[in-house]
Amino acid sequence: MINSLRGMNDILSDDYERFTYFINTATTIAQRYGFHFIETPLLEETALFKRGVGESSDIVGKEMYQFTDKGDNDVCLRPEGTAGVVRAFIQKKLDKAGGTHRFFYHGAMFRYERPQKGRLRQFHQFGVESFGVESVYEDASMIMMVHDILKACGIGHRLQLNSLGCSTCMSPYRQKLINFVKDVEDKVCQDCARRLQTNPIRVLDCKNTTCQSLYTDAPKLINNLCSECEDDFANLKTILDQNNIKYEIDTNLVRGLDYYSKTAFEFVSDNIGSQSAIAGGGRYDRLVEFLDGKATPAVGFAMGIERLMELIVMPEKTRTGYYIGAMDENALSLIVKITHKKRSTDKVSLDYKAKNLQKHLKAADKVNAKFCAIIGSNELKDATIWVKDLENKTESTIKLEEF
RNA sequence: GUGAGAUUAGCUCAGUUGGUUAGAGCACUGGUUUGUGGUGCCGGGGGUCGCGGGUUCGAAUCCCGUAUCUCACCCCA
Numbered sequence: 368m369i370n371s372l373r374g375m376n377d378i379l380s381d382d383y384e385r386f387t388y389f390i391n392t393a394t395t396i397a398q399r400y401g402f403h404f405i406e407t408p409l410l411e412e413t414a415l416f417k418r419g420v421g422e423s424s425d426i427v428g429k430e431m432y433q434f435t436d437k438g439d440n441d442v443c444l445r446p447e448g449t450a451g452v453v454r455a456f457i458q459k460k461l462d463k464a465g466g467t468h469r470f471f472y473h474g475a476m477f478r479y480e481r482p483q484k485g486r487l488r489q490f491h492q493f494g495v496e497s498f499g500v501e502s503v504y505e506d507a508s509m510i511m512m513v514h515d516i517l518k519a520c521g522i523g524h525r526l527q528l529n530s531l532g533c534s535t536c537m538s539p540y541r542q543k544l545i546n547f548v549k550d551v552e553d554k555v556c557q558d559c560a561r562r563l564q565t566n567p568i569r570v571l572d573c574k575n576t577t578c579q580s581l582y583t584d585a586p587k588l589i590n591n592l593c594s595e596c597e598d599d600f601a602n603l604k605t606i607l608d609q610n611n612i613k614y615e616i617d618t619n620l621v622r623g624l625d626y627y628s629k630t631a632f633e634f635v636s637d638n639i640g641s642q643s644a645i646a647g648g649g650r651y652d653r654l655v656e657f658l659d660g661k662a663t664p665a666v667g668f669a670m671g672i673e674r675l676m677e678l679i680v681m682p683e684k685t686r687t688g689y690y691i692g693a694m695d696e697n698a699l700s701l702i703v704k705i706t707h708k709k710r711s712t713d714k715v716s717l718d719y720k721a722k723n724l725q726k727h728l729k730a731a732d733k734v735n736a737k738f739c740a741i742i743g744s745n746e747l748k749d750a751t752i753w754v755k756d757l758e759n760k761t762e763s764t765i766k767l768e769e770f
Numbered sequence: 771g772u773g774a775g776a777u778u779a780g781c782u783c784a785g786u787u788g789g790u791u792a793g794a795g796c797a798c799u800g801g802u803u804u805g806u807g808g809u810g811c812c813g814g815g816g817g818u819c820g821c822g823g824g825u826u827c828g829a830a831u832c833c834c835g836u837a838u839c840u841c842a843c844c845c846c847a
Contacts, residue, residue, distance in 0.1 A: 373838070425845055429771080447847085476847080481771070484840070485847085492847060633846090644847055671847025694805070728807035743805065757807070 374488030419450035421625025457660035485642030494669035521680030688714030690731030694743035
């Protein structure tokens with residue numbers, strides 16, 4: 368027997384219902400915010416992610432499905448969605464066109480990780496990207512959208528917020544931090560020693576408890592923002608307060624993708640185990656330029672659909688459509704014909720065998736039909752059909768042409 | 771990538787110190803109450819016990835390997 372590859376799941380039945388329910392809900396809300404759907408390829412040039420997401424990130428550094436195709440191109444399955452959307456944005460010359468462009472997408476992402484609950488090798492994200500808006504109101508609007516989507520799905524959560532600063536405040540801060548960590552360099556973990564060379568900011572994110580205690584007094588980026596970033600962050604908090612969106616400031620929140628600047632946020636759930644991040648995003652004003660486009664401010668987020676599926680509160684199922692059956696073999700060809708006609712407007716389940724009424728009612732109940740319509744020998748004689756409303760328990764026999 | 775624990779019917783799980791034809795509930799399916807369901811009664815099908823080796827007269831049970839899942843680390847959605 369051939370099984371699916373490790374960390375790659377099939378989505379069907381109840382899971383599929385949850386999956387599509389989430390996508391439909393999120394799509395509706397994204398459209399209300401003025402976003403348009405974009406589909407980008409699953410396969411892209413490796414350079415896109417190396418340059419876009421950053422080689423120092425784990426995602427690009429060690430988790431990509433990378434290979435050489437038959438045309439000798441260095442390609443990989445996308446590990447995240449933003450880089451591809453930005454590539455498309457630049458390729459369609461929307462950076463030069465100016466104005467604002469807002470997109471949402473959903474689809475499979477691939478990361479070669481060790482699977483566990485809430486962590487798959489092929490997983491699905493729903494994400495949005497907004498280009499051309501510098502205002503922090505757009506950042507707030509992103510957070511509100513995530514908030515709305517989670518609320519619509521009945522998902523409880525906590526919002527963690529930080530500001531990563533811009534290039535103006537970042538480089539002096541980076542130096543400050545490096546100096547601080549250098550003083551304790553011999554005590555930090557191996558990862559941190561490496562991070563000091565590659566991406567010093569990430570040491571703040573270290574889960575090692577000794578490292579954390581060493582960094583208690585480390586300079587915080589949030590206290591070293593330039594005046595513009597400081598104002599933006601203050602404004603963001605005010606906007607969220609005014610809209611009753613609760614948040615926690617997490618000064619150690621550093622997004623795993625290198626392209627983020629200024630606003631960074633993460634929505635977490637306490638109910639799905641250690642893989643607790645259900646949505647994450649922030650501003651990435653420099654990415655378009657990194658990928659050879661015209662400098663364009665941008666902000667976005669992504670949500671992990673599989674993780675959300677565990678938390679979604681599905682609406683109660685209601686009875687819909689018809690179940691049609693025959694109690695007389697001579698009525699079989701007739702019910703096939705009626706079913707075909709009825710299916711132009713309604714969902715219809717059909718039983719191909721003649722059975723007694725009890726069997727049909729049971730079957731109709733099982734497929735959750737609202738109406739059970741039956742033709743037996745009596746109905747066949749009079750050209751009528753017996754219809755029972757399974758919800759209200761009312762029944763009547765009507766003429767076939769009125770059905 | 772590191773550590774630990776699981777894997778028996780479609781699902782959830784029993785299986786007693788290794789010992790005859792491996793069980794239950796639910797699900798599926800058939801009959802029945804002679805045309806009224808979601809909550810009757812009686813029956814039936816379905817498992818080479820994850821896979822591959824080994825120990826043994828004999829392995830679901832003990833040992834080794836392997837795959838997958840789960841949990842934690844790590845990382846992140």
